[in-house]
Structure formats: C-alpha cells, structure tokens
Amino acid sequence: MCKWMLPAPGLLSDSSVGAAHAGLPTPSLPASASFRLACLLLLLLLGGSSHGGCPPGLGRDPLQALARGANCSWTLERHTRSYNHLEGDVRLRRLYSANKFFLCIDKTGKVDGTRRKNHPDSLMEIRSVSVGVVAIKSVSTGLYLAMSKKGTLFGSARYTPSCKFKERIEENGYNTYASLRWKHGGRQMFVSLNGRGRPRRGHKARRRHLSTHFLPMLPT
The missing domain is CATH 2.80.10.50 (Trefoil (Acidic Fibroblast Growth Factor, subunit A))
Incomplete structure (x- = not known):
C-alpha cells in the first residue's frame, strides 16, 4: 500500500521558502518523498479504485486533490464478486x-x-x-x-x-x-x-x- 501525504504549508523549511523567493533552485526531494511520488504515479497508472478518506467533491482524480492541497490517501482494493452458479439464469x-x-x-x-x-x-x-x-x-x-x-x-x-x-x-x-x-x-x-x-x-x-x-x- 502506498500513501501520499501533502505537507502542510507551515511545515516547509525556512531555507526552502527563502530559495523559492530568491529564485534559486529548490532542494531535491528526499528519498522518502521520491518513493511516495513514485507510488502515487503507479497508482495513477493502475487506475486506483478507491478515494476513501478524501473530502467530498474531489472525486477519483488524485491530481485534482493535490491541486487543492487535500490530505488524502489512496489504496488499491480487491473487489470480491459473488458467483452463484448461474442462480436466476x-x-x-x-x-x-x-x-x-x-x-x-x-x-x-x-x-x-x-x-x-x-x-x-x-x-x-x-x-x-x-x-x-x-x-x-x-x-x-x-x-x-x-x-x-x-x-x-x-x-x-x-x-x-x-x-x-x-x-x-x-x-x-x-x-x-x-x-x-x-x-x-x-x-x-x-x-x-x-x-x-x-x-x-x-x-x-x-x-x-x-x-x-x-x-x-x-x-x-
């Protein structure tokens, strides 16, 4: 299971904020953040089937949620089906x-x-x-x-x-x-x-x- 958590604005380091305002290159993502981003992209490719935990109205689109700064998690679910040997056939x-x-x-x-x-x-x-x-x-x-x-x-x-x-x-x-x-x-x-x-x-x-x-x- 991969989870992507957007950091709250207040958690950004002072150095990152200063670099952004000064037009300097921002530091590269740490290894853990890169791994989470890779997980998110993988879920997008596989068509994640759940959006539980996301605020209503965001739908199934993780990019839309990211743009709004939502705190969401996506998981791949295994949907079970009931086979009743053609019951009702x-x-x-x-x-x-x-x-x-x-x-x-x-x-x-x-x-x-x-x-x-x-x-x-x-x-x-x-x-x-x-x-x-x-x-x-x-x-x-x-x-x-x-x-x-x-x-x-x-x-x-x-x-x-x-x-x-x-x-x-x-x-x-x-x-x-x-x-x-x-x-x-x-x-x-x-x-x-x-x-x-x-x-x-x-x-x-x-x-x-x-x-x-x-x-x-x-x-x-």
Whole structure:
C-alpha cells in the first residue's frame, strides 16, 4: 500500500521558502518523498479504485486533490464478486432423453414423451433457483414439472417445493434431474421416460439408467 501525504504549508523549511523567493533552485526531494511520488504515479497508472478518506467533491482524480492541497490517501482494493452458479439464469431448452423422446407437459398437467421435435409442449423454460437446483416449466402451458411423494410426475400450476430438481451433468454429457424434496428409502428419485415415452415412477429410476438421462437441446 502506498500513501501520499501533502505537507502542510507551515511545515516547509525556512531555507526552502527563502530559495523559492530568491529564485534559486529548490532542494531535491528526499528519498522518502521520491518513493511516495513514485507510488502515487503507479497508482495513477493502475487506475486506483478507491478515494476513501478524501473530502467530498474531489472525486477519483488524485491530481485534482493535490491541486487543492487535500490530505488524502489512496489504496488499491480487491473487489470480491459473488458467483452463484448461474442462480436466476433462464434457458429455453427441449429435454431430449437417451430413449429418443422429448419431455412434454400438456395443458391438463400430463407428463409424457413425444418424438416430434418441434412439439409446442416440449419447449421448456429451465430456471436456476439455487446452486445446482432448477425449476422446469412448459412455455406453452405454463405448468411446472413436479414430482409427488410417490415419485409420480405431473404438471403443477403453482411453483412449490415439489417443483425443484437437482440438475447434474453425467459423464456421458447428459443431465439427470432428481427431486430435491422427495426421496424413497433414502434414495433419490429421478425424472425418467421409459422405452415407450411414458414417465416412470421416480423410485424405479436410477442415475445409471439411460431412461433418466436428458440432453438439453436448443430450440430450432
């Protein structure tokens, strides 16, 4: 940290004042003053980010403060940022299962799979609600994907804790979605579509099963 303190006018030596009035060369800056000046110039080059301790109205310009004879100090600060793993991020995707079905939620709240690539009920809004947790909503019907205590998938008109799913990227590049609220015998319950495109009960699905693997695809 470098600090620059302007000397008060009364602290100037008599010899310096006399030399100035007589037109004689003023003495060179001592080593400590030269070091402080070098520090100030370095801070100017790096764009010092703080002006705390300076009188109001002087802004961020050290030269302006020096011209006014202000007693200020500048420090380089490290600004921390909070990264919440895309919390609040919204993605429009179609969830394409490894069984080659697109996940759908129709207007009655029925969850199913379709092979139609551009089915309107398959376009989902995937919103990150906390670290690694998402809410999935059908854009066309406005219903949220939800899982009951028994592991049944359904479309919910209201956003509830049953609509939260833990999103995880598996080694094969597909995602799995496990209920955040409900478990069965201590095991996670997953969103799953069987070989006919029908939803499976969450307690019958396992992370290793391809029926639980979904690829979020960009809409076309």
